[in-house]
Amino acid sequence: MADSSSPTSSTPEVLLSEAEIARIVAQLAERIAPVIDDDTVAAVLLTGGLWFAADLTRALSRVGRHVRFDALWLASYGDEKSSRGRIDVHAPFQRSLEGRKVLILDDVFDTGLSLAEAVRIAKEKGATEVLTCVFARKPFPLPRAPEPDFFGWQAPNRFLVGYGLDNAGALRGLPDICALD
Template sequence: MADPVVLLSEEEVARRVAALAAQIAPAIDDDTVAVCLLTGGLWFASDLTRALSRLGRHVRFDALWLASYGDERASLGRCEVRADLQRPLSGRTALIIDDVIDTGLSLSEASRLVRDAGAARAFTAVFASKPWPTPRAIVPDFVAWEAPARYLVGYGMDAAGALRGLPYIGALD
């Protein structure tokens, strides 16, 4: 596998996470449940919840494991729930966190599941928003970076399970 072309350095990723936390903090409270979409959202969710904590927002944490890509580079067109929510959401605000929005399928399904679980409000936050030629099912509430239409890796994004752990965001073209 070729080395990725660096698009955002580790330092720039950290700056964007801190800036996004500053936008999100006034919209939520300490009873908010941060819902990380596994697997890719784990890196961003970890950094974002710590950044929110530095701003005095100590959110609760939960995760949804959704799969719509498998090891493919394109969405399979359906979303499978591999692990559901564990924390009660009834009457609470939920902050759904994912690494990237491409087709919008996973984020839309997560939003539906969170609402079905009784969340009073559901916000969505993604690190990267990729351009899409047709309307998505959902528009994220908070976006750290408007990404180019390239195959992204690093910071949770992968190529068949590899390169998720890169501390920067790169492209494989």
């Protein structure tokens, strides 16, 4: 039995179903495909963006874009529910970005700190152009980093879990996006 202080003790409220997520990802692929090529490096921000990046790169493949893949492991939350206001780099890009277009992929845009840091790092590594794409764009009351070039879903200002979004590392694997507040 789950302890009441356990991060999984509340019942999540489904906000976006697995089928709706798949539809949004397919639409994003249709919008992104014309502005990238097969030499583009799709770079996921770990760990939350992994679910979205896997789905989006497969959706891009279905529309004829076969991007290269890489990852950048950044952290601004740890196991907290709000950003610590700084970015830690746990693992850098593995692939050369020199002279390539880069598409940075992440699960959610709230403060924008991680996305801005990823763009800075990609440019520093020689990317000729850096585009950004997030699955969910949350409202945020304070000024933040530049807006992503692409986003799939305008999320509510709630604590979200599922589809890569987590609560202290738990509930990332839910197939739906849920609120846990």
